[in-house]
Amino acid sequence: MANINIRIDSDIKKNAEAVFANIGITPTAAINLFYKQVIRTKSIPFELKADIPNVKTVFALDELEQMEKNPEKYKGHSSVDSLMKDLL
Numbered sequence: 107m108a109n110i111n112i113r114i115d116s117d118i119k120k121n122a123e124a125v126f127a128n129i130g131i132t133p134t135a136a137i138n139l140f141y142k143q144v145i146r147t148k149s150i151p152f153e154l155k156a157d158i159p160n161v162k163t164v165f166a167l168d169e170l171e172q173m174e175k176n177p178e179k180y181k182g183h184s185s186v187d188s189l190m191k192d193l194l
Contacts, residue, residue: 110137 126136143151159167173180183189 122136123133126133131139140151181192183192
């Protein structure tokens with residue numbers, strides 16, 4: 107047997123241990139299962155990918171970029187009242 111010492115956020119630990127308890131395994135068993143899957147698949151046993159923004163987010167980011175490049179084309183507001191008046 108070997109020991110592993112890791113540091114983990116306390117909320118992550120608490121929430122994960124609640125899931126383990128709910129399905130009837132210990133944290134040690136869960137980590138052993140993870141390691142066995144790594145060995146079996148010779149990979150991380152779940153998909154890892156970057157967050158890819160959806161179409162609306164991409165559009166909003168493009169619009170923001172245009173606003174920053176061409177501020178003269180967009181109306182600004184000097185107060186919340188002015189902004190709210192335009193919105194309503």
